Amino acid sequence: MDAAAGIEVTGVRRAFGSVLAVDHIDLQARPGEVTALVGPNGAGKTTLLLMLGTLLAPDNGSIRIAGIDPVAAPREVRATMGWMPDGFGTWDALTVREVLETVGAAYRIAPTAARARAGELLELVHLGDLADRPARVLSRGQKQRLGLARALVHKPSILLLDEPASGLDPRSRIELRDILRQLAASGATLLVSSHILTELQEIADRAVIVARGRSVAMQDLSSASSDQGSRQRVSHWRITSLDPPRLMAALVHHGVATQPLTDAVDVEVAGDVAASELLAVLVGDGIPITAFAPSYGALETAYLAATEDRQ
Amino acid sequence: MSLHGIRTIAVLELRQRMRTSRWPVVLGIWFLIIGAVAGLTWWAVHDQAGDRGTTLYDVVLFFVLGLGMLVVPSLTATSINGDREQGVLATLQTTLLTSADIVVGKLLAAWAISLAFLLAASPFLVWAWIAGGVEVGRMLLAVTVLAFVLAVICALGLMFSALTARTISSAVLTYLSVAAFTFGTVIAFLISMPIMATQQSVRVKVVSDAFYQQTQPGIASQTQPGIPSQTQPAIPEGKLSAEPTAADCVYVNRDQTILHTERTWWLLALNPFVVVADAAPSHKPLKYLGFEPLQMISDGARTARMGTTPDSLNECWPETQPTAVVAGRSAPLQDQQLQDQKQQDQQVQQEQLVQNIQRERLNKVPAVWPYGFGFLGLIGAGTIWVAVRRLRTPIRRLPRGTRIA
Structure with a gap:
C-alpha cells in the first residue's frame, strides 16, 4: 500500500447494458488535498464513486487507490478507504452508538477500541447527545453526520464522500468543511462529490468536472487554500x-x-x-x-x- | 469467511429483529396454536388403550413442520434485497466483511429464530414422550431433521432475496418453491404413476373359489374376490369365523396394471414432509390406532419405494396366528356376552395381524428420508453458494433492475 499515491483513475468506462454511465474518466486526487467531483445529474459521478468504492468493476481503464487495484484486491482497498454514500441508510433499530460499534466490528476492530472510537467520532460530528437514541429518530442532517462518522471509524487515509453536505444545516455545513480540511491537513486523500459549487470552492483544492460520463476539465481552486x-x-x-x-x-x-x-x-x-x-x-x-x-x-x-x- | 465476521452479522441481525419485529408475539401465537392442536389431540386419544403418546407426537410434529414452513420463509425471504432497499447492504460490503460472512451470518440468525419456534413447541413433544410410546432417540432424530429442513428453507429464502431486486418477488418465489417441494413433488409423483404403469400378467395369491362356494353359496364364482362379506352365513365346522385358512389360498395368473412406483418413489423423498415423517415414525407395530399423519406419510413413501412385490400381490390372508392365540386361552365360555366379546377381540386381532404383516414388510424397506435429507442438503449448499456469489463485489455484470447501493 502506498498512502502517498492517493486516487488515480485512467480511462475508466462502465456501461449498464446499453446505457453508458461512465464513458471515459481520468482523475487524480492527491493526498493532503480535497478534490471535488462536480457534474450535472446523470453525469456518472455516483457510478464512478461506486467503482472507486470497490462495489463495481469498471469495463475498461484502471483505478488505483493508494496504489492498489480495487478489482484485484478489494479487501486491501477497503482497509484504507472510507466511503460515505449518498442517501446513507442505517439500521434503524440500533442506537447511534451501536451503529458505529457494529461498523467497527465489521472492520475487525476490537470491541473496547471500537467503543472508544465511536465515542470520539460522536464528539467530532456532535451526535454525543443522541448516542443512545435509536438511529431512526435522527433527522436527515443528523443521519448525514452519522454517515460521515461511519466512514471514519477505521481511520481511513482515503475518503470518498457522495454529497456529504446535502441536508445539513448551515452550522453543520461549516463543521463538515472544517472536519474535511483537518483530514486533508493530516494527509488524507478526499474526493467529494457535490452540486453546490460555492461550497465546494470553499472546501476543495481542485475540482474535476464530469459531464456525460467524461471528465471534461480539471480546475484548480486555489482560493480556499492558504498555501504559498x-x-x-x-x-x-x-x-x-x-x-x-x-x-x-x-x-x-x-x-x-x-x-x-x-x-x-x-x-x-x-x-x-x-x-x-x-x-x-x-x-x-x-x-x-x-x-x-x-x-x-x-x-x-x-x-x-x-x-x-x-x- | 471468518467466525468473527459471521458473528458480527448474526448479532446485528438478531439485535434488529429483537427490537423491530413482533416475533415474540408471533412466537406466543405459535405456542398457543401448537398447544391447541396438542390439547385437542390429547382429548381425542386420552381414553384410548395403549401408548397414547404416539398420536400426540405425530400430530404435534406434523403441525410444527407445516406451520414452520409458513413462518420460516418470512425470516429470510426479504433479508438481502430489503437491506439493499434500506441502503445498508453496500455499507457492509465496503467493510472487511466478505460476502460469505454476510450470507452465513444472516442464515445463522434466521435459523436461530426458527429454532426458537421449535423450542416453543418442545413442551408438547415432551408431553408426548411422557404419555409413552415414543423412543427418545427417534424423537431427537426427527427434531434434528426438522431443524435441518428449516435451515434449508432459510437458505432458500436468502438466495431469492439475493437474486431479486424487489422484496415482494423474493417472498413470492420463496413461498412458491416451498409449495413446489411440498405439493409439487406429490403431484409429480401422482402424474408419474400412470405414465410408468405397465399392463402385465402376474401371479396373484387369492382365496380359492371353492372357499367362497362353501361359505357363500349364493355368490357366483369370483376370480377377483373383494373383502369377504360382512354378513357371514353359516360358519363351517371347526372355524370360528368365515375366514380362509392357508389351505384356501391358491395362485392364479391375472392380467393386471402394475404401478412401478419403485422407479419414481424418489420424487416423494424430495418432499420435506416425507423427510421429516420418515425420520420420525414411532414404528410401533400393533398400535396403529388413531390419526398418525407422519406414520401415514412414511408408510406411503415406503410403500411407493417397495413397488409391486410378490407380497403385495397376495390377497389371501390365512388366519393362522389368531387361532393359536385364541386357542391358548380357550376356557369354555358360556355367557353370550363373553362370546361376543371374544369374537370382537379376535376380529381386532385379525385386523392387527394384517397390519402387523404390512408393517413388517414396510419396516424391511430401507428408509426413504436419507435421500431427501441429502437432496435438501444439496439444495441448501447450492442456494448459499448462489447467494454468496451474488453478493460478491466488485460486481462485473449487474443484473437488470438490481441496485448496488
Whole structure:
C-alpha cells in the first residue's frame, strides 16, 4: 500500500447494458488535498464513486487507490478507504452508538477500541447527545453526520464522500468543511462529490468536472487554500460598489480585466498581493466600495462552459 | 469467511429483529396454536388403550413442520434485497466483511429464530414422550431433521432475496418453491404413476373359489374376490369365523396394471414432509390406532419405494396366528356376552395381524428420508453458494433492475 499515491483513475468506462454511465474518466486526487467531483445529474459521478468504492468493476481503464487495484484486491482497498454514500441508510433499530460499534466490528476492530472510537467520532460530528437514541429518530442532517462518522471509524487515509453536505444545516455545513480540511491537513486523500459549487470552492483544492460520463476539465481552486503558491496565481475577485459606473471607469482606467455582472464586477488579478494593491488604489480613488471578496465564479464559469451541451 | 465476521452479522441481525419485529408475539401465537392442536389431540386419544403418546407426537410434529414452513420463509425471504432497499447492504460490503460472512451470518440468525419456534413447541413433544410410546432417540432424530429442513428453507429464502431486486418477488418465489417441494413433488409423483404403469400378467395369491362356494353359496364364482362379506352365513365346522385358512389360498395368473412406483418413489423423498415423517415414525407395530399423519406419510413413501412385490400381490390372508392365540386361552365360555366379546377381540386381532404383516414388510424397506435429507442438503449448499456469489463485489455484470447501493 502506498498512502502517498492517493486516487488515480485512467480511462475508466462502465456501461449498464446499453446505457453508458461512465464513458471515459481520468482523475487524480492527491493526498493532503480535497478534490471535488462536480457534474450535472446523470453525469456518472455516483457510478464512478461506486467503482472507486470497490462495489463495481469498471469495463475498461484502471483505478488505483493508494496504489492498489480495487478489482484485484478489494479487501486491501477497503482497509484504507472510507466511503460515505449518498442517501446513507442505517439500521434503524440500533442506537447511534451501536451503529458505529457494529461498523467497527465489521472492520475487525476490537470491541473496547471500537467503543472508544465511536465515542470520539460522536464528539467530532456532535451526535454525543443522541448516542443512545435509536438511529431512526435522527433527522436527515443528523443521519448525514452519522454517515460521515461511519466512514471514519477505521481511520481511513482515503475518503470518498457522495454529497456529504446535502441536508445539513448551515452550522453543520461549516463543521463538515472544517472536519474535511483537518483530514486533508493530516494527509488524507478526499474526493467529494457535490452540486453546490460555492461550497465546494470553499472546501476543495481542485475540482474535476464530469459531464456525460467524461471528465471534461480539471480546475484548480486555489482560493480556499492558504498555501504559498496560490498567492502568485491568477485569482478572481468580486467587487460591489455604491456607484457601479464610477467603479467600472476606474477599473478600465487601471487596466484591470473585468467581467461586469448585474450588481457587481468580477475582476482578474495576478495573485493576492495584486488584489490588495487594487483595493488600496480603488479606495484611494474615493470609490465607495461595499464589498471586495474572492469570487467563486471561476468554478461556476468552468462548470457552465463544460456542461453547455447538456440535453 | 471468518467466525468473527459471521458473528458480527448474526448479532446485528438478531439485535434488529429483537427490537423491530413482533416475533415474540408471533412466537406466543405459535405456542398457543401448537398447544391447541396438542390439547385437542390429547382429548381425542386420552381414553384410548395403549401408548397414547404416539398420536400426540405425530400430530404435534406434523403441525410444527407445516406451520414452520409458513413462518420460516418470512425470516429470510426479504433479508438481502430489503437491506439493499434500506441502503445498508453496500455499507457492509465496503467493510472487511466478505460476502460469505454476510450470507452465513444472516442464515445463522434466521435459523436461530426458527429454532426458537421449535423450542416453543418442545413442551408438547415432551408431553408426548411422557404419555409413552415414543423412543427418545427417534424423537431427537426427527427434531434434528426438522431443524435441518428449516435451515434449508432459510437458505432458500436468502438466495431469492439475493437474486431479486424487489422484496415482494423474493417472498413470492420463496413461498412458491416451498409449495413446489411440498405439493409439487406429490403431484409429480401422482402424474408419474400412470405414465410408468405397465399392463402385465402376474401371479396373484387369492382365496380359492371353492372357499367362497362353501361359505357363500349364493355368490357366483369370483376370480377377483373383494373383502369377504360382512354378513357371514353359516360358519363351517371347526372355524370360528368365515375366514380362509392357508389351505384356501391358491395362485392364479391375472392380467393386471402394475404401478412401478419403485422407479419414481424418489420424487416423494424430495418432499420435506416425507423427510421429516420418515425420520420420525414411532414404528410401533400393533398400535396403529388413531390419526398418525407422519406414520401415514412414511408408510406411503415406503410403500411407493417397495413397488409391486410378490407380497403385495397376495390377497389371501390365512388366519393362522389368531387361532393359536385364541386357542391358548380357550376356557369354555358360556355367557353370550363373553362370546361376543371374544369374537370382537379376535376380529381386532385379525385386523392387527394384517397390519402387523404390512408393517413388517414396510419396516424391511430401507428408509426413504436419507435421500431427501441429502437432496435438501444439496439444495441448501447450492442456494448459499448462489447467494454468496451474488453478493460478491466488485460486481462485473449487474443484473437488470438490481441496485448496488
